[in-house]
Amino acid sequence: MGVQHANEQVRWRLAHPGGRRRGNVRGALGGRRADARASSCELWSPAMAPAPPPAASFSTAEVQRRLAAGACWVRCGARLYDLTGFVRHHPGGEQLLRARAGQDVSADLDGPPHRHSANARLWLEQYYVGDLQGDPQGSMENGASDSANTQKTDPAMGPKLKVVDWDKDLVDWRKPLLWQVGHLGEKYNEWVHQPVTRPIRLFHSDLIEALSKTVWYSVPIIWVPLMLYLSWFYYRTLAQGNVRLFTTFTTEYSVAMPESVFPGLFLLGLFLWTLIEYLIHRFLFHMKPPSDSYYLIMLHFVMHGQHHKAPFDESRLVFPPVPASLVIAFFYVFLRLILPEAVGGTVFAGGLLGYVIYDMIHYYLHFGSPHRGSYLYSLKAHHVKHHFAHQQSGFGISTKIWDHFFHTLIPEESHPKMQ
Template sequence: MCGQKVIDLPQRSRDNHLTVVNDHKVYDLTDFARFHPGGSEILYNHRGQDISELMKSDRFHRHSQTAFQILDKYYVGNYHGRPTNVDNDGDRPENQWTIKNKHKKNEYQFNWDEPILSQLDQLGDYYFEWVHQPEEHYIRLFKSDILECLSKSPWWLVPLIWVPITCLSLYYSYQNISTQTEILHLPFAENGFEVKRRYLLWIYILGILQWTWLEYVIHRWIFHLKPINSSPVFVRLHFLLHGQHHKAPMDQSRLVFPPVPAFLFALIIYNVLRFMFPVGVTQSLFAGIVFGYLTYDLIHYYLHHGSPAMPYFKELKHYHMLHHYAHHHKGFGISSKLWDYPFRTLISTQTKNRLE
């Protein structure tokens, strides 16, 4: 073992490091703990222990190929001792990620310091599989510093921009309905339905509920639409819209939607609503949708970079991490699982217990 560092595991664990052993190698997971799909407390429960069986055996919890890939990045040295909890009765299968991926390991070379969009062409038919294998990288999309800046957004920019827009939409909706008669043409109302000011709150709430539906539709049928691999335009568009987030889910600067594309989506939604409804109703519905969107974006950020204590958000974090690290074809609900139930894309309890 010449040239390889031997770690004093008990001492390192006492020094406030979250260290574990896997196949006689020591990994320091201190910085990774808050990103762990099952929550940081699970890792801390195994602090200083050998997790070889837990990682690879069906008797415990077989982890995905991506889990082994991520684990390798936290390697700090070798351990030549013998942790007290090592199970010597069971077989230790080989590292499944190494077996299944060794033929692809050096097939694609990316320079992560250069714009990634221009490097995607080399992937060809392998793109959709590659983009759903998360890595810990900070992604650069564009060569232009201006475009690169516009492609990123801090989380606090979401409420800063969209809370005032929500309030203004509600204000103008109230003003319009107060000064003119607005009629909704509904199937059950032969002469139409007159909208009163007292209905605005309910229309606003309906807009929030409408967002939950839009969230699911956009996430499942737009963001997760498999692009035509032979078309560089479609591949790059997919990567811009959502692929970058699945490839680098820990990149804080790319977790909330940047203002420019968000404004474009908002403009489309507003004009569709305006085509269907009177102006006051449209503004109230739009306010609800915008509020639903900003809530979703903040929850999404919190699920990735927060450490939830409330059971609802703790479970939601686990659920969303499963979508990223094991089951990208399911679990499209982010702020809630509401629409995963009727569309049968719920990540079930049985699925959760085995991450393959």
């Protein structure tokens, strides 16, 4: 059924060339969404690109040569993908993907164990390099047969087209994105949640562009010394023995705060951070901007949208120091206002460490390869699903406890029966 439907779409597109270029792309995306349940990655391609670009083709020997040189190429039917640059980012693990070098991964995309999301399949198309010459049945690796081959040889499918055609994206990637996203209107929300592998350019000015980027290690370099200084300072203040809680209500029953309470207050700050992290991610970063507000869309894109659009843009993953210091200063002032100086300061120092740990974990979840079965592995799986398929759940980064608490955990894979 899925194949039939896709074929119809191809014919329709071919019969209506040129018209409504942008609309076509969007329509095609919608069509692909509807076909997302179809089992072959092949179905994606024709609907996406109305004008077929000339596709490169590779002989089995050529592909073998590249594999022997260490490249990681896989195929979906006859379509070839060079995943060499992606293998270490593969959410399901690098080894899993490397073990399939040279093979047809159509079945693996469907799982079990994992049914890859619509966005994961679109992601794959970014690595399309061309087609395998001749009959794909003569596989690159002996014995790797392909159940979906009938589709590949269907003449109605036409030439294999490259899905990701940057010229036909809704934005012009050669220009700064910041001024374009607001124009996307109601298309923004879908667009921003379709991740791409390319880096983002936000500003015209090279200087401002450079200032808008942050290397991951600037976070510990800037904030850990401050956290240590504050910890030392407030520990000493507590040690002087003059700090008491609740003095504003009563002097008789106020509670002494000796230095022995320091670890508890510090841990309280760490714990409170995890809640703040959850609340900010859920209610601020994932606030849906009104489609008619150019500037709110822009704001959303700067705050978090860009990270969903380009999850592997490492220069835009951690918080830049300037906006971070505004948020951090806010929490500092707030805690100092509601608690005695040394108490609020100690809780703050713990929260600051929580923030640093959060940003480092977030970076690691995107670029690290935690061992299967480890805590970080489960966090990574959780976060990858947040990015690729369940953007309205799975908001915890450094812990999932608040997702448990607020019932926003991403459901475990149910291994649906294959058709």
